[in-house]
Amino acid sequence: GNSVTQMEGPVTLSEEAFLTINCTYTATGYPSLFWYVQYPGEGLQLLLKATKADDKGSNKGFEATYRKETTSFHLEKGSVQVSDSAVYFCALGGSSGGSYIPTFGRGTSLIVHP
């Protein structure tokens, strides 16, 4: 079946540092890939997505490129802020027998210090 593997956290950075959160996946076919962000006390919200190989999703300074050859979708940001402190989930949107079967990674906590 499908699976998503994210780097374990927490990731602790100083403000303005460069961020990378690794995400790799296994799936049949070519699913869409997503990054969601969860701020404390809130639900998940879509951060960015990519629907086919070599697509780059971007939002709020975050970027991720759909790499079919390495089955990866790593999240990057050039300069993090304290307000970026949250839990980040990598996910893929698979399907099976006509049903939508999303798969989430375990989440990576990011802590940014001033």
Add this chain to the structure above:
Amino acid sequence: EAQVTQNPRYLITVTGKKLTVTCSQNMNHEYMSWYRQDPGLGLRQIYYSMNVEVTDKGDVPEGYKVSRKEKRNFPLILESPSPNQTSLYFCASSPQGQGNQPQHFGDGTRLSIL
């Protein structure tokens, strides 16, 4: 405002006392889903519904029931709650449950079963 609304947000109850967590969306989405989030395990899908009167099991359906009598509502029912169902629960929806569509999440319901 487009949103997914869950109630209650917090609940402490005792083993065996039936409870229902409501979920409602105002976006006319066909697909709805329930997840539980546990430390170190990420999000795991409990049940999902591709449309009205169509529901199916996710990865961890044991001890839960759902119904989808109308498009906007998708309640989660715990007939006889047990302590291992203490968790943070999220309801989510998407337009047609297709793999390239992101999900919209509620703010979560934190259940404590004593």
